[in-house]
Amino acid sequence: MLKILHIAPQNYAGVPYDFYKMHLACGDKSRLITLHKNPRQFPEDICLNLPLPNFPLAQFWRKKKLFERENEKNFVVPEFKPKNFVEKFYFDFSDALKRNKINQVIEEYNLNDYDIIHYDAGLDFYRDANQAKKWKQMGKKIVCCYYGSDLRTRGIIKELDEISDLNITSEFDHLALKKDLLYLFYPYDISELPDKKENKSDSVKIIHTPTNRKFKGTEIIIEVIEKIKKERKIEFILLENKSRDYLLQEKSKCDISIDQVGGTMGGTGYGKAGLESLGMGLPTITNMSKEYCDWLPENPFIVANNGNDLYNKLIELIDNKELRKQLGEAGKQWIKKYHSFESVNNKLYELYRLKNIK
Numbered sequence: 001m002l003k004i005l006h007i008a009p010q011n012y013a014g015v016p017y018d019f020y021k022m023h024l025a026c027g028d029k030s031r032l033i034t035l036h037k038n039p040r041q042f043p044e045d046i047c048l049n050l051p052l053p054n055f056p057l058a059q060f061w062r063k064k065k066l067f068e069r070e071n072e073k074n075f076v077v078p079e080f081k082p083k084n085f086v087e088k089f090y091f092d093f094s095d096a097l098k099r100n101k102i103n104q105v106i107e108e109y110n111l112n113d114y115d116i117i118h119y120d121a122g123l124d125f126y127r128d129a130n131q132a133k134k135w136k137q138m139g140k141k142i143v144c145c146y147y148g149s150d151l152r153t154r155g156i157i158k159e160l161d162e163i164s165d166l167n168i169t170s171e172f173d174h175l176a177l178k179k180d181l182l183y184l185f186y187p188y189d190i191s192e193l194p195d196k197k198e199n200k201s202d203s204v205k206i207i208h209t210p211t212n213r214k215f216k217g218t219e220i221i222i223e224v225i226e227k228i229k230k231e232r233k234i235e236f237i238l239l240e241n242k243s244r245d246y247l248l249q250e251k252s253k254c255d256i257s258i259d260q261v262g263g264t265m266g267g268t269g270y271g272k273a274g275l276e277s278l279g280m281g282l283p284t285i286t287n288m289s290k291e292y293c294d295w296l297p298e299n300p301f302i303v304a305n306n307g308n309d310l311y312n313k314l315i316e317l318i319d320n321k322e323l324r325k326q327l328g329e330a331g332k333q334w335i336k337k338y339h340s341f342e343s344v345n346n347k348l349y350e351l352y353r354l355k356n357i358k
Contacts, residue, residue, distance in 0.1 A: 002029070006118045011047075012147055026341060031114070124160055148271065165356075190335055193279050195252065195280075206255065256317050261286070289305075
């Protein structure tokens, strides 16, 4: 039995929690420590519930970083460094404030007893990776797992990257950004999803649930939907800032899901929202590069990289109920094959062995 500890800034889209559940389901010991509570009410294991800066200056700072990355012509993964004295003071002050609480949690939950430490989003409790360094000196194995905008916007934490034994990602485009990354599918158990409801209305229901409109290309989607409304009987459901349970219940009543189309800085492909849609049997539309399409085994997604693609794919699905049914069932089977706890856990064990972790 392995002892695997996950540390994450937040339970992003519930993915760190799914890894934690997978370890337990496959017979290992595991805990998940999150620093900040997820505002969309995903489940938690041990949440420190530290305040997450959300005042106007902090929001401006995050948006500024996104804008800088978005407009880089020759993008390379940045190495995180405070830009100025103010940023350095902020991170030093933040680390000092939470030190006592972190030390209490380490002692209370016997976190020094774990053998493998997964840093979800490649971030330690502290910006200088102080705790990771201590665990490394104790002989622990360090794993960094990158999920999305962590690499694209913040970049790597040099101190943590230098001591990491294994670096993994579930984002295809990350493989070109950081050469030592190895790919691992998200673990996902579709048994938690509500049953899909039959739509008895005359209108085809299409849902889109962005967490960030710019990342997901929401404005492009709305423009296409408005055009189709003049030609077909559809109902468009746009949900933002809702609890996960509410989103899942609303998705279960729909016929088609649009994950993302032509967004910027959000990468291409799919995330947890796409898995949930496929798992409920909804044909799911997303943007995806040709390289990604060719690489992804038995690709179950409907690819739309721009407004014209989206219009054509939506019209085809709206007009063909049987096609929607076939694609929906194929998506559910694909998730079971590639994203099930057993499948992902077996692959993770292969990566552990490759890096002499177990």
